[in-house]
Amino acid sequence: MAAIRSLHAAGICVAMAHSDASISHIREAASAGLSLSTHLGNGLPHTLHKTENALLGQLAEPGLAACLIADGNHLSPEVxxxxxxxxxxxxxxLVTDAVLAAAAPPGHYRFAGMEVEKDASDVVRQPAANHLAGSALELDQAIRNLVRWGIATPEQxxxxxxxxxxxxxxDAARAHGVTLPPGGVLWxxxxxxxxxxxx
Known part of the structure; x- marks a missing residue:
């Protein structure tokens, strides 16, 4: 918790991911300055307690914004x-968790010392493994997915x-003298x- 408080005081946006933290630890971390759940629902233990787990803790914590990978592979439309x-x-x-294979055709690629395979359905895995290794999602496709699945309006x-x-x-950008100018996209x-x- 001391690290979270220190980072937050230094104007750094603190996020959590790949965690098996308890609900009480998540609540305490949010009070200390934790503000983001990175790709919520992924990087969790395969078996979770039905009422006491990191996923429910992050969902229940109002101070945490949820980063979601809307590719239909990391999280189903229903989830x-x-x-x-x-x-x-x-x-x-909306986030992508995209790796270098994202804009490439199906095939084998290497990054961060790891081989990954992108298949014809745009799923990225390590060869011979059944777990995901990043994604091939692009952000505009995530937007279209949410709308196509009836989960959100285009504006949302x-x-x-x-x-x-x-x-x-x-806040973190401002603390470090970085300006985030508004921009726009014509759709x-x-x-x-x-x-x-x-x-």
Whole structure:
């Protein structure tokens, strides 16, 4: 907890991930300055206690914004819908967990000393393993996914990919003299980016 307090006091945005923390530890960490759940629902033990686990602790903590990978592989549409109902649009952020294979055709790739395989359905795994190794998701596709699955309106999905992450990082950026200028994206009717503007 001392590290969280120190980082928060230094103007650093503190996030948690790949954790098996108890609900009470998560609550204490949030009080100390923890503010983000990185790719919520992933990187957890395969077996969780039904009422006392890190996933429920993060969902229940109002001070934590939830970063969600909306690719249908890390989290199913049904799980995403449930998480969004609990966290709400304002406390939800779309992320990708994309690795270098994201914009590449299916095949084998190496990064961080690890071999990964991207299959024809855009799932990225380590060869011969059944666990995910990042994602091939691009952020505009995450927006389209939420809308296509009926989980969010276009306006809500775009907000979760733009305004919400900007707001989550604003205090830390300001503390270090970094300006996050507002920008904009012109979207087509089928939610594909057509033009990016900055101010």
């Amino acid at each position: 995403l819908a449930a998480m969004l109902r609990i966290k709400g649009v304002e406390r939800s952020i 999905a775009i907000r979760m990919a733009s305004i919400n992450p900007r707001r989550a990082l604003a 087509s009717d089928d939610l594909r980016p057509m033009e990016v503007t900055s101010s």
